[in-house]
Amino acid sequence: MRDLLDLPERSSKPRSAGVTHVIDRGLSLAEIEGMIEVSGEFVDIVKLGWGTALATGNLRSKLERYRSHGIPVVLGGTLTELAISRGRLDELIAWVHELGLAHFEISDGTISLEHERKLELIDRLAQEFTVLSEVGSKDDTGAITPPYVWVEQMRAELGAGAWKVIAEGREAGTAGIFRPSGEVREGLIGEIVHEIAPARIMFDAPRKDQQVWFVRRFGPEVNLSNVPVGEVLALETLRLGLRSDTLGIGGR
Numbered sequence: 001m002r003d004l005l006d007l008p009e010r011s012s013k014p015r016s017a018g019v020t021h022v023i024d025r026g027l028s029l030a031e032i033e034g035m036i037e038v039s040g041e042f043v044d045i046v047k048l049g050w051g052t053a054l055a056t057g058n059l060r061s062k063l064e065r066y067r068s069h070g071i072p073v074v075l076g077g078t079l080t081e082l083a084i085s086r087g088r089l090d091e092l093i094a095w096v097h098e099l100g101l102a103h104f105e106i107s108d109g110t111i112s113l114e115h116e117r118k119l120e121l122i123d124r125l126a127q128e129f130t131v132l133s134e135v136g137s138k139d140d141t142g143a144i145t146p147p148y149v150w151v152e153q154m155r156a157e158l159g160a161g162a163w164k165v166i167a168e169g170r171e172a173g174t175a176g177i178f179r180p181s182g183e184v185r186e187g188l189i190g191e192i193v194h195e196i197a198p199a200r201i202m203f204d205a206p207r208k209d210q211q212v213w214f215v216r217r218f219g220p221e222v223n224l225s226n227v228p229v230g231e232v233l234a235l236e237t238l239r240l241g242l243r244s245d246t247l248g249i250g251g252r
Contacts (some may be wrong), residue, residue, distance in 0.1 A: 007240050008220045008249065013070070017199050018239065019044045019164070021225035022232060023171055023206075024062075026052050031229070032065050039232040043071055045103065047226075049171065050078045063099060077107030077134050085111045089121070093128070107134035109168055109176075115153060119160040126161025132202070133157040136168025136176035147191035154196045164223065167192070169204030171226050177203065184213045198222065211235050212245040220249065 011018050024046050027035070035043070046066055053059055053075050066073050075096065083092035096104060104125050108118055118133075125131050135153050137145060154165045167189075168176035177185055192201070198218050202225040205211045211231075214222045220239035227235055234243075241249040 007242075010220060010239065013041075013044065015044050017223065018221035019202060019223040019225075020227055020232060020235060021045045021047060021166075021202055021223070022229055023047050023049045023226050024052070024229065025049045025171075026056060027062070027229065029058060029061055029065055032062065035229050035232065036069050036071075039236065040069055040071070042232050042236045045072045045074060047074050047076055047105065050076045051082065052076070053079065059099075063101075067100070072103050072130075073101055074103035074105050074132060075101070077105040077132075078110060080104070080106050081108065081111045081113075084113065084121075093125070096129070102130055103132060104129035105132045105134065105166075107166075107168070109134060109136060109138035115156070119156055122157055122160040122162055126163075131162045132164055132166055133160075133162035134166040134168055138168065138170055138175055144185075147188050150188065150192050151195045154192065154201070158196075158200055164200060164202045165196075166202045166225050167204060169206070169210070169226065171204075171206055173204065173206045173210050173226075178210065182207055182210065184210060186213075189217070193218075206231075208234070208238075208245075211238055215239055215246050215249065 020042050022043050063073055080092065083089045106121055106125060122131055122133055135150060135157065157165050169178050170176065173182045174180050177188060179185060202223040203214050204226040205214055205224045206226045206228055211224060214224060215238050237243050238246045241247055
């Protein structure tokens with residue numbers, strides 16, 4: 001049927017393009033199984049949002065459940081920022097190893113962290129993990145970081161060893177690459193991708209209208225992050241052009 005409808009090609013797991021990065025805000029084991037039953041084929045990596053890994057009562061069993069389905073897990077960058085600010089990064093790294101995780105997220109959207117220091121940490125972490133490095137502020141007051149700063153930081157962090165850079169938009173889609181209303185800062189995105197290949201970037205896109213914009217702009221193989229659990233299958237239909245918003249996009 002896919003051939004009959006001339007649907008766009010989608011890469012298969014493990015993907016380096018068309019990545020769907022999902023945020024787990026505190027799922028139960030039953031909810032994890034439900035997500036995997038419905039859309040596990042399209043979940044490439046799961047982030048345990050913020051510091052939920054420290055607060056949840058089912059961490060070990062949750063990680064085992066994801067592991068049994070071949071889905072990598074990463075702890076949220078906010079937890080890394082907290083560890084850095086309290087001088088406990090070594091302890092966090094040791095704990096991530098103990099948990100058996102292969103991915104590590106680093107960000108500086110909340111704390112003040114010299115960029116050279118961040119690059120040193122990325123270089124160090126990349127020796128042991130697949131590093132996701134988040135660029136941009138979580139400030140949703142409308143403060144704007146100039147495009148050239150985004151480009152310089154992304155280029156430097158990729159050069160330091162990050163697998164992908166995450167273009168910050170918050171889990172609400174109201175900061176960073178978005179205006180407080182949730183509207184995409186189209187000019188900013190255009191200037192970023194003029195210098196940085198889109199395949200090296202994961203764009204936060206928690207809202208459907210944002211997902212539609214990125215799929216229309218970059219096609220079905222765009223990397224999207226902070227996707228809500230309940231939106232994974234819906235996003236895949238957007239990627240495949242099975243909804244009116246992206247109908248026929250990328251057909252062979």
